[in-house]
Amino acid sequence: MLALDFVNTLTAEEDRLPQWLAEQGLPWSEAVLELRGHVEAAVLAARDGDEPDLAPVNAALRGAPAYEVLSWSGSVVRTQERQGDEVSRALAVLAGAAADLLTSPAVLKVKTCEGPGCRLLFVPAHPRRRWCDPATCGNRVRVARYYQRHKD
Ligand SMILES: [Zn+2]
Structure with missing residues (x-):
């Protein structure tokens, strides 16, 4: 768009x-x-x-x-x-x-990407999509969560 x-x-x-x-x-x-x-x-x-x-x-x-x-x-x-x-x-x-x-x-x-520090706007192909790009912002969030979970 x-x-x-x-x-x-x-x-x-x-x-x-x-x-x-x-x-x-x-x-x-x-x-x-x-x-x-x-x-x-x-x-x-x-x-x-x-x-x-x-x-x-x-x-x-x-x-x-x-x-x-x-x-x-x-x-x-x-x-x-x-x-x-x-x-x-x-x-x-x-x-x-x-x-x-x-x-x-x-x-x-129109949604604002929920990726950390990301400000990009997008129209999700799927209503539950939260990231401008699952491969970058989505992945960043998953990696951060993984380290959070395995910290202790
Ligand atoms: Zn993003």
């Missing part, structure tokens, strides 16, 4: 935002960094049934409105493009991804 990937670029250890944006072909900017914080806050509020602050997300959407373009490629193809400069378009794409999540029933299922 693009919105969660965006939010999850800030891990407990590092900020992967510049790298992630480059992978997405999007430019880094201070505004993108700020939008990430707003998206995270909005997702957590919506998950908890509280009214999110939607103004920053709306502003990003408004900054580069989408329009449709028809072109010919053996048949008529409809694509979507956006107005605005590169940064405004990046903000609008990320805000659009946030809008997809915020308006989806999946937002109610």
Whole structure:
């Protein structure tokens, strides 16, 4: 999910935002960094049934409105493009991804990983899943429990 990937670029250890944006072909900017914080806050509020602050997300959407373009490629193809400069378009794409999540029933299922020191958000494939990644955070918890149990 693009919105969660965006939010999850800030891990407990590092900020992967510049790298992630480059992978997405999007430019880094201070505004993108700020939008990430707003998206995270909005997702957590919506998950908890509280009214999110939607103004920053709306502003990003408004900054580069989408329009449709028809072109010919053996048949008529409809694509979507956006107005605005590169940064405004990046903000609008990320805000659009946030809008997809915020308006989806999946937002109610978003969980914060219970792994020690982990802050990643995820939508569990299984309702009882507690870790962003059972192979890393889940394993870390199991190992810690094992040592706890075998300490005495
Ligand atoms: Zn985790």
